[in-house]
Amino acid sequence: MRFRSILAVVTTASVTLSVAATIGVSAPASAAPCGNRGIFGSSLAFGSSLGGLLGRRSDQKPLPRVPTGNTRTVGWVTGALSQNHTDTRFGISGTDLGISWDNGSGQTLMAFGDTYGDCNAPGQQWRHNTILRTSDTTPGDGVGIPSGVPGNVRSGASVSSSTPRRASESVPSPGIPGVAITTIPTAGIAINGIQFMNYMSVRSWGDAGRWVTNYSAVAVSRDNGQTWTTAQSTVRPNLISPSAGAKVVDDSNGKFQQSAYLTGRDGFIYQYGTPNGRFGAAFVTRFRPADILDLKKYEYFTGDKARPWSPDQTRSKAIVREPVGEMSVAWNAYLGRYLMLAGNNGNGSLALRTATAPEGPWSAPTTLLNSRQLSGVYAPYIYAGSPKGGQYLYFTASRWQDYNVMMLRTDLTRIPVR
Template identity: 35%
Template sequence: MIKNKYIRNGILMLAGSLLSVSFYAFIAVKGDVVPFNLERVARVTGKSISGETFPNPNRTNELYDVGGTDLGIAWRMGNGKVGFFFGDTYGNDFKVVNEGGPGKAGNWRSNVLGLSNDKTLADGLTFESMVAHQIVPSPHITDGTGSHTTIPTAAIHAAGADYVHYMDVRKWGSTGSWTTNYSGLYKSLDNGQNWVKCNQVSFGALSNFAQVTYAKKEGFVYMVGTVPGRWGSAHLARFKESDILKQDAYEYWNNAKGWVKNDEKSADAIIEAPLGELSLAYNKKFKRWIITYLNEKKAEIVLRSAQNITGPWSSEKTLVKSTEYPGLYGAFMHPANENTDEFYFLMSMWKPYNVFLMKAKLKFAD
């Protein structure tokens, strides 16, 4: 759960219930990737509510005691399946409340995991199972003096294991702001069933990599990160897949010096603020890097593209507007996007406090 998502300009945003299709026009440079024909395909988590006409194949409230949750960070696992890490999760007693969010629901878990082998997303995303117990632990100290919760920010398969990057949240603050204790990694060697902490990697509470997104290309894992919250700039690092647990081998992008090894503070901004809930991928069809994120100031999920990971990045292209999907956040790309102009992603909404599968089309700007 990421707090304070549901107020926009002092107005409480109510969740839409019917599938909508949109086309957005952009001011774009030729060669930029632009999205169009947005639609909501299906519900991914929770119980269908009155008025919804789209599918709900997982019924997670009934099958896994997952009534309310958010995020849905997707990555291709070592066994070829796709994993989905969710954030603060609540049980089957979850009910949609006026102010949005989890309300007083029980069985609070900081994170859970969905597993899928579904290759046909046009009719929705189906899980074959969930690891529905809390994976990255937290004592849930809610007075701001300890670990309030542990929220996944990214996941990747590298060097024979699956990894999740998470932030240990100390305190939720004002809109789009929160404080962390540190950020770190857990790994699984058995396709997500069991996870252990990786003490070799840790990022400080004010690190530009407190929240990250991962993508692989040509033997490297690229990591784009921000400070805690949704108001920071994006910074870039990389490491060889085999070096994921060797933090002193990480390289950071500096605009003047290029790649600088083992000097986190040398990382310059590659995209200026504000960015929240990042998702990064390389699209082979367009031969472009794609990044999506929430622009809290605009209350929009936006998309940028670039030929080179170091930039220059295109201007923001609106992917989803909060005027059509109130209380939106997160835009975690599905790995099925990597070689096509079909663009699937998981989007959270604060009012229903659940996750939905979205789809758009991509094209080059004329």
């Protein structure tokens, strides 16, 4: 049944503070950066005197190997044990995600989630998100990231002259548990040399794979990811708020709290969406590149053969049934299909689906990794700098136990085309 909710339009720096009195402190998540076992996602470790007592580094271990199946690990992208030594070069000892996209001028940008540096520093050098840049198109031997240079928007990271070995935060958050604890990237795309990054404002963490968002929105960068500004026209609120004068927004905004972008072969850009957490279904909307900041011009897939696309987002129908975790979508020339990677939090697997059209129908999932082969792995993102047309699909994924990002490779000759 359709219903309407009173929701407050929120900004990046000040997020729905009026609801703070009614919300409890967030529950812990599962990762353990800097040895923060059991309190990651709460306010206890951040900015408190306990930071230096919780460990000197991330819990990263040597790269795990996968001896069987269609997928192999290639190398760590982040962490002290990566070829990039991001702990000393970028102040990144622990992070996740690694969402990548082509910046349109020969580089791949990679966006990461909550990031930790020196575990003994005040607040453990927590940043809500960071971005690294690379020109590496041979991920088969790992991904190399050049050093950050202050003021250089093509260097490996946005860094300041005062902290040249610490990647800067991209999109801020108040960092208040139960109000707006962090800001997490979910997708990125370049249009005419301008970078667009979809992100979610997380209100509170719950049990593993569950969280609540305030809203999703698009941040814009005109300097290759060096600085970002949220486009207020793209905010999709996801909170009920009793605030006077709040804007009325349809509840189906919740279908697009996390995203993936695809440049279609038909001139449209497709945005795939899921609700907050890893247990919802997947939906899709499309728009012309020039209209990315105008939600009124988006069209939503309805599943109706007579009228498959509609400007009414309440008519949006699922294209993949739940549970769908973080996802990425891309055209693959080798298979001649669109590919969708996503996690299944129900069984701890990463899976691949194929389709001949961006909206599907999507095939049944083919497992790339199961929890027996490699446990705690999530967020598979197709690497945008991959060679075109080869038999190997390269993608990044994160692992809870290490709280870092790795590169993996799938042999597409072992993937059934459906």
